[in-house]
Every structure is written in structure tokens, then in C-alpha cells.
Amino acid sequence: MQINDLLKSTGEWLRTDGPQSDIVVSTRVRLARNLTNFPFTTRASLDDLQKIEQQIHTIVEELFGSENILMVNTEELDEVDRHLLLERHLISRELTEGKPSRAAAIACDETYSLMINEEDHLRIQAVRSGLDLNATYQIVNDLDDKIEQRLPFAFDEKLGYLTACPTNVGTGIRISVMLHLPALGLTGEIEKVFRSLSKINLAVRGMFGEGSQATGDLFQISNQVTLGKSEEQLIEQIGEIIPQIIKYEREARKYLADNKKEMLGDKICRAVGILSNTKTITSQETMQLLSQIRLGVNLGMIHPTTLEEVNELFLRVQPAHLQKFLGNDLDPQDRDVQRANIVREYLGNAQVEDN
Amino acid sequence: MQINDLLKSTGEWLRTDGPQSDIVVSTRVRLARNLTNFPFTTRASLDDLQKIEQQIHTIVEELFGSENILMVNTEELDEVDRHLLLERHLISRELTEGKPSRAAAIACDETYSLMINEEDHLRIQAVRSGLDLNATYQIVNDLDDKIEQRLPFAFDEKLGYLTACPTNVGTGIRISVMLHLPALGLTGEIEKVFRSLSKINLAVRGMFGEGSQATGDLFQISNQVTLGKSEEQLIEQIGEIIPQIIKYEREARKYLADNKKEMLGDKICRAVGILSNTKTITSQETMQLLSQIRLGVNLGMIHPTTLEEVNELFLRVQPAHLQKFLGNDLDPQDRDVQRANIVREYLGNAQVEDN
Numbered sequence: 001m002q003i004n005d006l007l008k009s010t011g012e013w014l015r016t017d018g019p020q021s022d023i024v025v026s027t028r029v030r031l032a033r034n035l036t037n038f039p040f041t042t043r044a045s046l047d048d049l050q051k052i053e054q055q056i057h058t059i060v061e062e063l064f065g066s067e068n069i070l071m072v073n074t075e076e077l078d079e080v081d082r083h084l085l086l087e088r089h090l091i092s093r094e095l096t097e098g099k100p101s102r103a104a105a106i107a108c109d110e111t112y113s114l115m116i117n118e119e120d121h122l123r124i125q126a127v128r129s130g131l132d133l134n135a136t137y138q139i140v141n142d143l144d145d146k147i148e149q150r151l152p153f154a155f156d157e158k159l160g161y162l163t164a165c166p167t168n169v170g171t172g173i174r175i176s177v178m179l180h181l182p183a184l185g186l187t188g189e190i191e192k193v194f195r196s197l198s199k200i201n202l203a204v205r206g207m208f209g210e211g212s213q214a215t216g217d218l219f220q221i222s223n224q225v226t227l228g229k230s231e232e233q234l235i236e237q238i239g240e241i242i243p244q245i246i247k248y249e250r251e252a253r254k255y256l257a258d259n260k261k262e263m264l265g266d267k268i269c270r271a272v273g274i275l276s277n278t279k280t281i282t283s284q285e286t287m288q289l290l291s292q293i294r295l296g297v298n299l300g301m302i303h304p305t306t307l308e309e310v311n312e313l314f315l316r317v318q319p320a321h322l323q324k325f326l327g328n329d330l331d332p333q334d335r336d337v338q339r340a341n342i343v344r345e346y347l348g349n350a351q352v353e354d355n
Numbered sequence: 356m357q358i359n360d361l362l363k364s365t366g367e368w369l370r371t372d373g374p375q376s377d378i379v380v381s382t383r384v385r386l387a388r389n390l391t392n393f394p395f396t397t398r399a400s401l402d403d404l405q406k407i408e409q410q411i412h413t414i415v416e417e418l419f420g421s422e423n424i425l426m427v428n429t430e431e432l433d434e435v436d437r438h439l440l441l442e443r444h445l446i447s448r449e450l451t452e453g454k455p456s457r458a459a460a461i462a463c464d465e466t467y468s469l470m471i472n473e474e475d476h477l478r479i480q481a482v483r484s485g486l487d488l489n490a491t492y493q494i495v496n497d498l499d500d501k502i503e504q505r506l507p508f509a510f511d512e513k514l515g516y517l518t519a520c521p522t523n524v525g526t527g528i529r530i531s532v533m534l535h536l537p538a539l540g541l542t543g544e545i546e547k548v549f550r551s552l553s554k555i556n557l558a559v560r561g562m563f564g565e566g567s568q569a570t571g572d573l574f575q576i577s578n579q580v581t582l583g584k585s586e587e588q589l590i591e592q593i594g595e596i597i598p599q600i601i602k603y604e605r606e607a608r609k610y611l612a613d614n615k616k617e618m619l620g621d622k623i624c625r626a627v628g629i630l631s632n633t634k635t636i637t638s639q640e641t642m643q644l645l646s647q648i649r650l651g652v653n654l655g656m657i658h659p660t661t662l663e664e665v666n667e668l669f670l671r672v673q674p675a676h677l678q679k680f681l682g683n684d685l686d687p688q689d690r691d692v693q694r695a696n697i698v699r700e701y702l703g704n705a706q707v708e709d710n
Contacts (some may be wrong), residue, residue, distance in 0.1 A: 262634050266695070278624060
């Protein structure tokens with residue numbers, strides 16, 4: 001498999017057929033692990049890093065077969081390819097720097113990926129469409145068991161798994177749920193929801209995780225605590241909270257449809273109007289308007305556009321995807337024009353139902 | 356003639372067939388006059404004001420015939436009708452207050468109007484489509500001569516015509532040209548143009564004159580000085596300056612079309628996209644977007660919308676016009692929804708030429 005083969009689909013995280021995927025885009029679980037006998041990556045020599053990469057690489061190929069896995073060394077990828085993987089949530093922003101011996105092993109169906117020599121020696125992550133906590137955890141748990149049988153992980157009886165950053169010590173787990181919350185944004189209640197979440201130690205982040213800005217009303221909600229609770233307890237906590245947020249979003253959508261019909265209709269109609277007419281548009285603005293379109297599609301107000309098309313467009317308008325599809329390095333100005341062309345192509349026939 | 360008859364047309368100031376009316380919306384000239392034997396309006400008693408009104412009223416009817424003139428006492432008009440006249444530039448904001456014995460005599464074709472007991476006893480104004488300084492001045496000059504033969508105006512050999520505000524003393528003339536300058540707005544050169552104008556004592560104001568904000572890239576440029584120069588000299592000065600500004604605007608349009616094609620096309624396409632889709636819109640935003648539409652129509656980029664339709668829409672979306680056409684008192688929220696309906700009706704078929 002080649003990187004370009006990824007472009008044939010939108011990948012798992014935007015697949016749209018998971019549970020509650022009108023609101024929950026995807027569920028992601030990752031584990032942070034480190035090999036014994038090596039310093040953490042921050043203190044490891046280049047030689048150490050190479051050895052770590054080789055050991056993990058070998059075991060991954062043995063376990064999963066090289067035909068099912070895309071192995072990439074980020075140093076060998078060009079800038080656009082590295083960002084392509086980031087935009088598909090297969091690697092983190094840190095790995096886009098392309099430093100030596102930073103690598104990733106990616107399942108061809110994009111349901112899981114392993115990052116090598118990111119902050120920790122190994123990050124095991126799985127993603128599933130919609131709200132699917134147990135199934136997603138099961139994937140990483142299986143991967144973790146299989147790898148640990150062959151490679152001993154740094155583990156302390158009292159603390160649990162040892163990680164480069166103390167915030168990951170213990171389970172090393174991070175459970176993240178990506179939600180699309182446009183109605184809570186429109187009613188202004190979203191800040192209140194986020195304040196409540198921070199009180200129970202859940203973090204709210206933007207679309208690309210730590211340090212990224214929220215865009216297109218997409219928010220990642222994830223656990224902050226990894227120590228002192230089991231993986232199952234942490235999943236249970238998130239599993240209780242997310243349905244509450246989904247409920248708030250559904251209530252906000254109903255409130256807008258019942259009481260702010262004109263405002264809601266106007267937002268959605270304008271988004272269609274702008275996106276089906278624009279000649280040049282940034283990815284930031286596109287995301288914001290696509291968020292309204294996504295809401296309109298989910299409320300049955302826009303035809304014949306489907307949720308699949310909207311999710312596909314979310315991915316297609318990202319800078320690296322845009323450049324991959326157009327096959328050359330575009331400057332930002334050209335990108336904005338090409339992005340407008342693609343958006344018009346997707347949404348040119350979109351009609352808002354008048355009622 | 357009744358006030359409602361005015362609604363059958365867009366009036367003179369938006370007629371679109373005057374010289375250079377793609378850029379110059381209209382030319383307006385007004386004279387400030389006061390009767391001898393009465394104090395200025397600020398010091399006149401209610402009895403004085405009544406007498407002034409009656410004298411002017413009688414003479415106007417004798418001169419022009421009541422069938423050609425709409426005589427209104429603003430106190431007797433309701434709020435919506437007063438603002439209807441303001442939106443048509445037939446009376447000033449001051450007269451919309453509806454104080455006693457404030458009146459107006461309006462030519463049925465809206466080419467001239469007389470305001471009675473505004474700041475001065477009499478304001479004579481004429482408006483013509485496009486840039487038409489001499490013809491417009493000729494109208495007020497004729498009216499002035501005819502009225503002065505029957506009613507002596509306060510005049511001082513040394514100072515000229517005496518007026519309530521010293522800034523009008525002398526000729527009492529104000530020559531205003533309303534320009535549509537969207538391209539200078541987009542290139543950012545407009546501030547420079549305005550700074551140059553202020554250096555030569557020309558004032559720049561918004562669409563409704565003194566104290567009004569510029570909206571929809573419409574600007575009134577007028578003389579500040581009324582004393583020490585003849586009417587002809589003042590007209591000559593404006594007549595030399597306005598073509599310069601027109602030239603700058605044309606150059607800016609050409610620059611944008613040649614060098615910022617995508618940005619220009621995007622602005623115009625988005626304006627069409629929003630206005631043909633919106634469900635609720637303020638008059639301020641409508642004006643701003645209609646300004647882009649007007650530019651697009653003038654550049655031949657939008658079909659089949661005509662300049663006449665755009666100018667008509669400029670007027671139709673104003674609050675009082677909206678209420679007159681819909682026949683009831685709407686609250687601002689309802690107005691925004693109805694305005695969106697009208698805008699969509701006018702621009703639903705608008706297409707931007709792809710080239």
C-alpha cells in the first residue's frame with residue numbers, strides 16, 4: 001500500500017455510519033507505551049531511536065503482515081504527505097516535523113495506527129466512526145496485548161505504565177470523542193457545557209487535538225486523568241458524559257428549529273449561498289460554513305447533499321488533501337481558489353428546503 | 356396626488372439614466388432662504404411658523420398648481436410616511452420629527468421639493484439622476500426666481516442671503532453629488548481621496564446627508580463654503596473635482612478586474628449567493644451586499660439583473676418602504692425576514708458570468 005491509496009476513501013474517522021454519527025464524528029483511544037532498556041525519546045540518542053524504531057517495525061510486520069500495514073518513516077516523507085496523514089488523524093502534529101527515526105505504522109483501513117518515537121516510544125491508537133467507546137478500546141487493547149507479548153513495556157507495579165510526560169503515567173490512555181456541536185454554538189450554551197466538563201477533569205480541544213483551535217464547531221472531548229483509575233473506569237466516565245452532551249446538542253437543535261427558525265434557516269441558507277458561489281475561500285472559513293451545512297443536512301433541510309459528501313468535503317478542503325488531489329505544490333492563494341472550485345462542485349446543486 | 360402614489364416609481368434620484376449614472380447616482384442642489392419680517396425658525400413663535408407656512412404654501416400652489424405638487428404637513432403624517440419621504444430624499448431627517456408647521460411641497464416627478472420651516476424658512480432642492488450639475492442648478496435657480504418675485508427673501512448687500520446657520524450665509528447653496536465608489540473601497544484608496552477632498556473644503560457624507568453614516572459605498576460629496584464665491588464658481592469647482600473621482604473609481608475597477616480578478620469575482624459571487632439565499636437580513640447588510648451587486652452589474656458580470664432593478668431594490672429594502680409595501684407596522688425582526696423575501700425575489704435568478 002502507498003500513501004496515495006489513502007485518498008481513495010475518507011478513512012474511518014469521517015465514515016459517518018457509526019452510532020450517533022450525526023453528532024459524534026468519531027471515537028479515538030490511544031495508549032502511550034515505552035520500551036524498557038531505552039531512555040524516553042527526549043533523552044534518547046539517535047542510535048537509541050533507530051533501535052526502537054527497528055524493533056517495533058519488525059514486530060509490527062510480523063504481527064500484522066506488511067501487506068495490511070503502511071509503514072512510513074516521517075523523515076522520508078515530503079511536507080504534503082506528512083500533513084496528509086495529520087489531516088486524516090493518523091499521526092500527530094509532532095510527527096509532521098519529520099525528525100529522524102520518527103515513524104508510523106498505519107492499518108490500511110485506517111482503523112488503527114502506531115506512532116513510533118513520538119513523545120513516547122510507542123503510541124497505539126484506534127479510531128471508529130461515531131460513538132463507539134468499547135469497540136475502539138478493544139482494538140487498542142488487543143494491539144497492546146499482542147505487542148507487549150514480544151516487547152516488554154516500561155511498567156511500575158505502583159504507578160502503572162511509565163510515560164515521558166507525567167500526565168500520561170498509569171494507564172497511558174487517552175479517550176477522545178470528536179463531537180460536532182453547531183447548535184450549542186449558535187445558542188451560546190457551549191461555553192457552559194465546556195466549563196462543566198473542565199470541572200470533572202475532561203479536556204476540550206480543537207479538531208487536531210492538543211494546541212489546535214476549534215474549527216467548524218468540531219470539538220474533541222477527552223480524559224485528563226490517566227492515573228488511579230482503570231481503563232474501564234475512564235471509559236465508563238466518558239461513556240456517561242458524552243450522551244449528556246449529545247442530549248444538550250439535540251435539545252439546542254430542537255430549540256432553534258422551534259423558536260429561531262428564521263435565524264437557523266438564514267444561517268444554513270447563507271452557508272449554501274456562499275459555498276455554492278465563492279471563488280476563493282480559506283480552509284478556516286470553509287470549515288465554519290460546512291459546519292452549518294452539516295447541521296442543515298442532519299436536520300433534513302438540505303437536499304440532495306448527504307452527510308457522506310459533507311464529511312468527504314471536510315477532508316478534501318484541507319491544505320494537504322487539496323494539494324494531493326491537484327497534484328502540485330500550490331501557494332496559499334491558489335489553494336483558496338482551488339478550494340472554492342471543489343466546494344462549488346460538491347455543493348452546486350444543494351437546495352435548502354423551503355418550509 | 357397622494358403619498359402612496361410615490362411608490363409607483365423609484366423617483367428621480369435612483370432613475371439610473373443620467374450621465375455617468377453607473378458611478379454618480381444623482382446630483383442635488385439646494386438653496387437656503389428665509390423670509391424677511393420673520394425671525395429665523397429657531398426663534399420664531401408657533402404663530403410665525405404658521406404664517407410662514409401659509410404664505411409659502413399659497414404661493415407654491417399659485418405657481419405650480421396643486422395638481423402637480425404633493426403638499427404635506429409633516430405633523431399630520433405618520434412616522435412611516437415621514438420616513439418614506441426621507442428615504443426618497445424628498446425631506447431631511449430634521450423634518451421627520453413631525454413638529455408643528457413643518458411642511459414640504461414635492462413635485463410629483465420628484466425632481467424638486469421645497470421644505471418649509473426646516474432649519475431655514477425655505478429650502479429649495481432639486482435632484483437629477485447622474486452627474487448633471489448645471490441642469491440641477493437651473494431648476495432651483497428658476498424656482499428661486501419665481502418665488503422671490505412674490506416673497507421677499509432676507510438678503511444683505513454685503514453678506515448675501517441670510518440663513519439661520521452661518522455656514523449657509525451668502526449663496527445659501529449646497530451642491531451634493533452622490534457617488535457609488537465600491538472599487539475605491541475595495542482597494543482601500545477611498546480614505547486618501549476623502550482626505551484630499553477635505554483639504555479643498557469639500558465634505559463627504561453618508562447616504563442621508565449630514566450626520567448619516569456611509570452605507571453601501573454611497574457617498575455624498577458637497578461644498579462646505581457658501582460665502583465669497585458665486586453659485587457658478589461653486590458648481591464649477593465641484594464640476595472639476597467629481598470627474599476626477601469618477602476617474603479614480605474607474606481606474607480602481609480596472610485594476611481589480613485585471614489584477615484581483617478572483618477577489619473581485621468572489622466578492623460579487625458571494626453577494627449574489629447570500630442575497631439570493633438569505634432568510635433574514637438587516638437593511639445595513641443588504642446595502643453593503645447590494646453595493647457589490649451594483650458593481651457586478653456595472654461590470655457586466657451579473658445577468659439578467661439590471662441597474663434599474665438594483666436601484667429599485669436599494670429603495671425597496673429601506674424600513675419605511677418595506678412597511679408601506681407590506682401595508683402594516685412590522686417590528687424590526689419581521690422587517691428583516693420580509694426584506695430577505697424581497698431580496699430573494701429580485702435576485703433569485705441572478706447569475707454571475709463565469710470567465
